Amino acid sequence: MQKIRLLLGIWLLFSCSLLAQETTYTLSGYVKDMDNGENLIGASVYSAQLKVGTLTNEYGFFSLRLRSEDSVKVIFSYAGYTPGSKTYLLKKDLQETLYLTPETSVLDEVVIEGKQTYKEEIASTQMGLATISVREAKLIPALGEVDILKTLQLKPGVQSGGEGQAGIFVRGGSNDQNLIVLDEAVVYNATHLFGLFSTFNSDAVKDVNLYKGGFPAQYGGRLSSVIDVRLKEGNRQRFAGSGGIGLIASRLTLEGPIKKEKGSFILSGRRTYFDLITRQINRANENNDSDDGDGGFSQIPDYYFYDLNAKVNYDLGENDRIFISGYFGRDVFGFDDDNFNFDFLWGNVTTTARWNHLFNSRLFVNTTFTYSDYDYVIRNEFAQAFRFEVGSQIRDMNLKTDFYWLPNEQHTIRYGVNVVRHEFDVGRLEAGSDDGTINFSAGQSFVAEEFGVYVADDYEVNDKLKVNVGARISGFHNSGTWYWGFEPRFSARYSLSEKVSFKAGVTRMFQYIHLVGNSAASLPTDVWYPSNERIKPQSATQVAGGITFQLGEQWLVTNEVFYKWLGNQVDFRDGAQLFVNDNLDDEFVFGRGWAYGNELYIQKKVGRITGWIGYTLAWSWRVFDGTFSGEFRELDAINEGRKFHPRFDRRHDVSVVALYELNDRWSLTATWVYGTGNAITLPTGRAVVLDPITSDPRLVPIYEDRNSFRAPAYHRMDAGVVYNMTNKWGSSDLTLSFYNLYNRRNAYFIFIEDDFETLQSQARQVQLFPIIPSITYNFKF
DSSP states (O other), X not given: OHHHHHHHHHHHHHHHHHHHHHOEEEEEEEEEETTTOOBOTTOEEEETTTTEEEEOOTTSEEEEEEEOOSOEEEEEEOTTEEOEEEEEOOSSOEEEEEEEEEOSOHHHHXXXXXXXXXXXXXXXXXXXXXXXXXXXXXXXXXXXXXXHHXXXXXXXXXXXXXXXXXXXXXXXXOGXXXXXXXXXXXXXXXXXXXXXXXXXXXXXXXXXXXEOSSOOTTOOSOSSEEEEEEEOOOOSSSOEEEEEEESSEEEEEEEEEEETTTEEEEEEEEEEOHHHHHHHHHHHHHHHHHHHTOOOOOOOOEEEEEEEEEEEEEEOSSSEEEEEEEEEEEEEEEEEOSSEEEEEEEEEEEEEEEEEEEEETTEEEXXXXXXXXXXXXXXEEETTTEEEEEEEXXXXXXXXXXXXXXXXXXXXXXXXXXXXXXEEEEEEEEEEETTSSSEEEEEEEEEEEEEEEEEEEEEEOSSSEEEEEEEEEEEEEETTXXXXXXXXXXXXXXXXXXXXXEEEEEEEEEEOEEEESOTTOSSOOOEEEEOOSSSOOEEEEEEEEEEEEEETTTEEEEEEXXXXXXXXXXXXXXXXXXXXXXXXXXXXXXXXEEEEEEEEEEEEOSSSEEEEEEEEEEEEEEEEEEEETTEEEEEEEEGGGOOBOOTTOOSEEEEEEEEEEOSSSEEEEEEEEEEOOOEXXXXXXXXXXXXXXXXXXXXXXXXXXXXXXXXXXXXXXXXXXXXXXXXTTEEEEEXXXXXXXXXXXXXXXXXXXXXXXXXXXXXXXEEOOOOEEXXXXXXXX
């Protein structure tokens, strides 16, 4: 018996010693800006001593499991801020708020960050991620206004539709395959001024992340990219403001505490004033015309846009915080005279209500309700006798819950669920005469539901290998038709050293709503349409691999290759009738596509000169061969069933961005872009036929393959000079920028001009923008 007791005692002592060695505690909390109390998204919290670390999530929260030792030094850092550190003697789980101070000089970053500048980019499992800081975006020369989406188009794998064209095209996907969210609410049309500006006021934006591949499991519903835009929360320390006065638009942002350290607000507005200028010109022309008595003058249409962002947040207690934010924006284009009135209005409304709750130091939950509304309306009135109105609208209500759980130092688990209700008004038409003798209407309305549930585990297998394994199950219901999709997500990172890592990933996505129409057009007259019994969901499978390494102490190089398969692509048949059509289903055709390419990205973010170089070599294809659900219908074929390049296929795409800080007052900025011309369709010949009535000869164009020609290559340089000033009340700067510095006349579109006398034809190019100077005064107090 004594031997048994002795053995039991030895076993208990041994077990206790093991437990003592393996005892871990959790350090959790938030990383915030010292100046204004804003949560910092993606801030690094790291223990070099224990070789463990994490990043704050999209709500600024972090949770880090640390083994109990005599003392543990934790370093926390964020780009553009002076890194900080604290030493802890952990005896229990601890919740902390860590504060970082914004950098005042770029030069300091070389000394402070040193070899750790690109640690997180190399260590992360995430592939195809581009992050834009507002500080960085504001230094890049722009057409009068800082633009977040235009800055994203300077990253490899992302391109615009072309000169004066709306839309973003990512890795061979179409414009509607991008999920754009503002504080988690979907934005269906993210452009102002026919695609020249985005809806996002940079003064109100806090953080922008673009995912091109390796999509996190919490995102669904689109195939090509996710653009996640987060608004600022407002200054919790003091009342402050910022804004700018420019030649094109002016803006003002006000923020401050509701109760110091407990809550804050931010209110931001922006408006252009083209209409104020054009109205004065029209009045002058009208007066001159009355004096001359010549009769009639050419009136310039009115155009302006405006947007408003608002957000409040408040701490209900130590573990609970609420946020309410909203966006309202409108574009207004109008033309009025005695005989003809024309109005074109479009815009977005979004609302987000969010509740953060901390169950304990290892379990965090966020519950969100969002509302999104996008619509456009075109109104015409002729001679005050006949009027008509056409338009479309989509409204969403979305409820979602996301959990963030840290069971131990090796696993970070996320899981959640969301439900969306979609309401569609498609091709709405109302027309009639003022006397009521003519009156008719047309259009379709749908109500559909979309569902999603997901789980993902960011698992650190060992010091070298880290994987992110997840899955999403999505569903869609419309008019008795159900669709389900299984969407696996996998990415992995293998570290060859602290400076070199290899990454690979595969994702599967489904898209249940479709943007139909000419997605590359400048006018936002496209129609969102739900999947139904005939229109199947779109799908995409993407595989990617790459290498990320630090070159020297200041350069980061990333090279990724990708291949994407696209299923059930949707387009309109030639000559499709969009309006006055109560059955749009018969106007669609269906096909498939694929895209592949290589993206090279070289970045420098420390020192006097910062910036990046991006180069993309890519191919994109589509096939619409008339096959649908096992049947062949010749009318559904495009290009006679042969493969063709979509309009946005671009073989070579180059962007160079350079920011040079001369000193504390002067900065020089420049960007240069080059891209292969868009794929376009032009006639390959002309046939001479006789008019059956007049017997005059006529030229009839002959077309062969779709998009078999290329527009001239697109290239442009923008440059800017920024002069910073310090005042008693705050700071300000004067920014002078030049769009299209060397006056390259890029093609807007190309048409064929016929000479009926000589029966000859010649291609003509229409150009939009010459060199455009712009000056803006920005201020902050």
